[in-house]
Amino acid sequence: MHTFRVSLDPSVELLLVPGEESGQQRLSCSGWGFDPQIKWSSESQQKSPLTYDISMGAGGRVAVTSQLLVPQKEWKTGKSFTCEVSDRSLNKQYRKEISVCTVEQSVVSAESTKKNKQACPGEAIQI
DSSP: OOOOOOOOOOEEEEEEEEEEETTEEEEEEEEEESSEEEEEEETTEEEOOSEEEEEEOGGGOEEEEEEEEEEHHHHTTTOOEEEEEEETTTTEEEEEEEOHHHHHHHOOOSOTTOOOOSOOTTSOOOO
16 A cells, blocks of 8 residues: 655735726735635735635645735835735645735836836835
């Protein structure tokens, strides 16, 4: 008899969903694992998700997707939002953070002369 150990470490992906919905910014978090759970937070405050979907993926992995709506006024302050994927059965947690500041830094703009007017922590505001 052979015993096989299956490794299903949880993983997480956090994305900014393009477009504005009535003054709100949509964030999407996806997690995979054996029994993944998603929690949203910002500055240690738990946030309630807009959606929470669970499905069975390939190879027995479970996929969880959750979306969070953030008011544009709050999003533009530079506040970070955290998606945490945990798997109680494996006792593991993974986190990713996103903010208007990290999104702007990762986007390469054709207009390099355009100045950043967002209030990002640790950065001077250019006007």
